[in-house]
Amino acid sequence: MITVGHFINGQMTNEGERTQDVYNPSTGEVSKQVALASKTTVEQAISAAQAAFPAWRNTPPIKRARVMFKFKDLLEKNAEKIIALIGEEHGKITHDAAGELQRGIENVEYACGAPELLKGEHSKNVAQNVDSWSEFQPLGVVAGITPFNFPAMVPLWMYPMAIVCGNCFILKPSERDPSSTLLIASLLKEAGLPDGVMNVVNGDKEAVDTLLNDERIKAVSFVGSTPIAEYIYTTASANGKRCQALGGAKNHAIVMPDADMDNAVAQLLGAAFGSSGERCMALSVAVAVGDTAADLLVSKMQEAMKSLKIGPCHDADNDFGPVITKQHQHKVFGFIDSAEQQGANIVVDGRNPSISGYEDGFYVGGTLIDDVTPEMDSYKAEIFGPVLQVVRVDTMQAAMDLINDHEYGNGTCIFTRDGEAARYFSDNIQVGMVGINIPLPVPVAYHSFGGWKRSLFGDLHAYGPDAVRFYTKRKTITQRWPSAGVREGALFSMPTMS
Ligand code: NAD
DSSP: OOEEOEEETTEEEOOOSEEEEEEETTTTEEEEEEEEOOHHHHHHHHHHHHHHHHHHHTSOHHHHHHHHHHHHHHHHHTHHHHHHHHHHHHOOOHHHHHHHHHHHHHHHHHHTTHHHHTOOEEEEEEETTEEEEEEEEEOSEEEEEOOSSOTTHHHHHHHHHHHHTTOEEEEEOOTTSOHHHHHHHHHHHHTTOOTTSEEEOOOSHHHHHHHHHOTTEEEEEEESOHHHHHHHHHHHHHTTOEEEEEOOOOEEEEEOTTSOHHHHHHHHHHHHHGGGGOSTTOEEEEEEESHHHHHHHHHHHHHHHTTOOBOOTTOTTOSBOOOSOHHHHHHHHHHHHHHHHTTOEEEEOOSSOOOTTOTTSOOOOOEEEESOOTTSHHHHSOOOSSEEEEEEESSHHHHHHHHHHSSEESEEEEEOSOHHHHHHHHHHOOOSEEEESOSOOOOOTTSOBOOEETTEESSSOBSHHHHHHHTEEEEEEEEEOOOTTOOOOOOOSOOOOO
């Protein structure tokens, strides 16, 4: 059986210490093993990155960007292979995996603009014959720790920008679907990236803790669940590292009485069930304003869900595939059970999916739950499965209060035809990414991505302009070249322009 190893100093290695099973969620079979890096292996990667840093730091940004141009080309040429690997280990349907990869490639395109992004700021004559400028210098060796649900895209949020800013990178991807991430990183070598600038270590907590505790790591980007995000942020910050840690979510859509209901149902269907609900931007709660809107929404949604196609990743006719593991499948079933026990109404029940020929796969059928209330466990927690819950409220303000009171603040959306209501909503909602008749408002690569409240620990969002700030430190230089023979006397007061 194949063991997925590491990519360190330009070489694929496989230390062969501890390993863990990697599943094909569509069939339920173990397909590979993944090596779990020891402290020593992670330290080797950090040493390789540290050794590569001086030369990479001094490589002109245009040359760093040229590597990214070639990398983009290689990603496109290898797209079919990458998409197949995502499907095999994550279970994502081919068209969804292609969308993930494309979104990742757009981050590489943004990184190609490095010379422009790193231009800095300049002021001539801040005082007589004195010029001042700010420049953005790389931090050194930085690390990324990523989740299973976007094995290609989320790492691509991080290392293209970190690398074009002049840093060297250690990526610790999810151990549950490691192969596409490893293949993609190895393409950087083919694109001309010097050995040691980019390294991938597969592993678990031992690898993560080594990165968090090694003083050579200057910054950590994390994406994953909120409890781990909080741990990463607290530990990295206590160890003096810059850290951004993006966590979990519970994304609500408000459905107003004036919404185009057919459109709202179609948008919600894709955003709640696409990728089996395993997206941090999945819309998992519909808040219907008024019983008339709620009844219409539930009946139309119930009807629309009859056409949902669920099955293995390679069948492009399917709308979504399995969830990541058997354990996670049972966790999602458990949330549906608890909603039922706590008084909600299971309108469409996905607890007994029957996928002919794939009986051992980790499937959960699309589930619709009505009459959910904020006290229920299924409402409070992030389910991360194909489950849409409907909460009924009387007013738009009550819907907004519900969203603002939730611990998470990643994404949200309003379906309405009323511009004034939409504007009030986007102005006042306590959530980082807002859609108006847009169900998945994932910012494009030249904006930045991040939630509020317990969906993000740290100040700067992921990718886009915030990534330039996160992966660099500002240095401000003030300069005077005195004319020959001109000498300034000692100045004991604070220098001013007066
Ligand atoms: P996870 O938190 O279990 O794992 C994320 C990473 O942390 C993995 O690399 C994993 O190996 C590592 N990890 C896990 N337990 C650890 C521990 N005890 N100590 C140190 N490291 C540990 O998340 P997941 O299940 O892979 O991904 C799903 C979660 O990610 C969901 O909560 C989802 O909302 C979130 N997510 C958030 C965003 C965002 O942008 N906010 C994007 C994608 C996913």
